[in-house]
Amino acid sequence: MDTTKIINENYIEEILKSAKNYTKEEVIDIIEKSKDCFGITFEEAAVLLQVKEDELLDKMFEAARFIKNKIYGNRIVVFAPLYTSNECTNNCLYCGFRAANKELHRRTLSVEEVINEARAIQNQGHKRILLVCGEDEKKTNINHIVQSVEAIYDNCDIRRINVNAAPMTVEDFKKLKAAQIGTYQIFQETYHRETYKKMHPLGLKSDYDWRLTALERAFEAGIDDLGIGVLLGLYDYKFDVLATLIHSDYLDNKYNVGPHTISIPRLRPAHNSALKEVPYPVSDMDLKKIVAVYRMAVPYTGIILSTRENKDLRDELLELGVSQISAGSKTNPGGYEEEDCEATQFETSDERDVDQVLSAVIKQGHLPSFCTACYRAKRTGEAFMELAKDAHIHEFCQPNAILTFKEYLLDYASKETREAGEKMIERELEKILDGKVKVETIKRLERIEKGERDLY
Numbered sequence: 001m002d003t004t005k006i007i008n009e010n011y012i013e014e015i016l017k018s019a020k021n022y023t024k025e026e027v028i029d030i031i032e033k034s035k036d037c038f039g040i041t042f043e044e045a046a047v048l049l050q051v052k053e054d055e056l057l058d059k060m061f062e063a064a065r066f067i068k069n070k071i072y073g074n075r076i077v078v079f080a081p082l083y084t085s086n087e088c089t090n091n092c093l094y095c096g097f098r099a100a101n102k103e104l105h106r107r108t109l110s111v112e113e114v115i116n117e118a119r120a121i122q123n124q125g126h127k128r129i130l131l132v133c134g135e136d137e138k139k140t141n142i143n144h145i146v147q148s149v150e151a152i153y154d155n156c157d158i159r160r161i162n163v164n165a166a167p168m169t170v171e172d173f174k175k176l177k178a179a180q181i182g183t184y185q186i187f188q189e190t191y192h193r194e195t196y197k198k199m200h201p202l203g204l205k206s207d208y209d210w211r212l213t214a215l216e217r218a219f220e221a222g223i224d225d226l227g228i229g230v231l232l233g234l235y236d237y238k239f240d241v242l243a244t245l246i247h248s249d250y251l252d253n254k255y256n257v258g259p260h261t262i263s264i265p266r267l268r269p270a271h272n273s274a275l276k277e278v279p280y281p282v283s284d285m286d287l288k289k290i291v292a293v294y295r296m297a298v299p300y301t302g303i304i305l306s307t308r309e310n311k312d313l314r315d316e317l318l319e320l321g322v323s324q325i326s327a328g329s330k331t332n333p334g335g336y337e338e339e340d341c342e343a344t345q346f347e348t349s350d351e352r353d354v355d356q357v358l359s360a361v362i363k364q365g366h367l368p369s370f371c372t373a374c375y376r377a378k379r380t381g382e383a384f385m386e387l388a389k390d391a392h393i394h395e396f397c398q399p400n401a402i403l404t405f406k407e408y409l410l411d412y413a414s415k416e417t418r419e420a421g422e423k424m425i426e427r428e429l430e431k432i433l434d435g436k437v438k439v440e441t442i443k444r445l446e447r448i449e450k451g452e453r454d455l456y
């Protein structure tokens with residue numbers, strides 16, 4: 001396959017160049033168009049990425065907030081990463097797990113240890129885990145990933161496991177599918193070939209095309225729930241954001257379903273990183289603009305934010321279009337059981353525990369959701385997108401968010417969060433317009449109060 005046709009660098013550079021001559025009127029027209037929630041063209045996204053004036057940026061943020069509210073309401077899905085291994089044969093210059101980092105405490109969790117970690121995450125109140133690992137064929141191969149997924153489902157009340165792992169063959173993706181993962185997530189890191197080569201000098205990951213085509217192999221294996229992203233800071237974010245949109249559109253055209261999520265990881269300091277500084281710094285304002293552009297360009301794609309970002313910025317990004325956040329995260333294998341700074345992938349910026357994050361989220365007026373119903377009711381891929389685009393998804397999401405949040409409040413919340421959360425549930429019930437759905441939701445809330453769980 002000629003992958004330069006998927007990501008055509010000359011085309012991206014050309015539209016970014018001509019977008020520099022934008023006029024204020026043009027920007028306002030694009031912003032207005034975006035509010036119809038049908039997305040915008042690559043050329044229009046390029047224009048928005050070039051915007052520098054505060055006045056226009058504010059208008060973009062306003063539009064992003066509008067779209068976020070229209071499509072997702074005030075729900076925020078919450079999850080935690082679980083690192084199964086930090087062994088890695090690659091040498092990505094920016095990552096603490098790179099093979100050349102001889103000082104890292106290497107560890108691959110046994111199945112027992114994976115279960116213990118998952119239970120520790122569950123005891124914080126989570127129902128959704130993102131499994132993360134290095135790439136080492138001997139230590140953390142597909143069998144280890146599949147065993148970990150199966151062990152968690154069999155032994156814990158974790159209801160959805162997403163996986164962020166290195167590219168695989170179709171055969172291995174089929175094993176992942178059979179283990180019933182939720183989303184398969186992989187970041188291209190940068191779509192700029194020359195930079196990619198510099199950042200990934202060794203190992204399997206040095207093959208740009210093998211990585212770029214991973215999602216197609218996953219799809220062929222039956223995984224229709226896919227997550228993409230770039231590592232912001234490696235190259236010009238304008239190029240990489242546009243390339244992400246182009247990749248998303250390519251998958252959408254080819255399979256009739258685009259990625260379910262886009263992540264926005266920003267480069268963080270890592271133990272013994274080979275990068276002494278961020279090659280292309282992305283400011284907080286740039287990150288806000290990136291979230292707004294994604295929200296306007298692909299309104300139905302979830303945006304995932306991790307604890308790489310600090311509390312205050314996370315609060316702002318939630319408003320602009322983020323739909324999923326991690327909370328209470330550890331980035332070393334075994335980190336929920338014991339702290340080991342010499343084993344982490346990168347430094348996190350939000351050290352709050354889950355209850356503290358949720359308390360802040362509620363204060364901001366967002367409804368935390370631990371819902372995993374779509375995936376278990378087989379509303380994924382094309383089926384999910386059809387419902388989402390018809391706005392029917394609210395009929396499922398709002399009650400399920402309320403019910404799973406209620407479980408959290410009863411089983412894990414502090415007194416203060418429970419009180420604030422119960423008030424929020426009362427307000428959220430009012431938003432369910434369909435009388436039957438409302439009555440059923442109230443009945444289910446009563447059943448949960450009496451001890452039943454996992455009603456959807």
Ligand code: SAM
Nearest residue numbers: 094095133134164165166187231267268270346
């Ligand atoms: N090893 C697999 C791979 O590289 O695809 C999967 C897991 S890797 C641990 C997950 C992601 O962490 C990478 O795709 C990269 O974007 C991100 N990452 C690595 N180093 C980072 C750093 N210093 N700061 C922020 N994110 C980082």
Ligand code: SF4
Nearest residue numbers: 088090092095098134
């Ligand atoms: Fe290994 Fe992934 Fe880190 Fe690269 S980003 S060194 S592949 S764990």
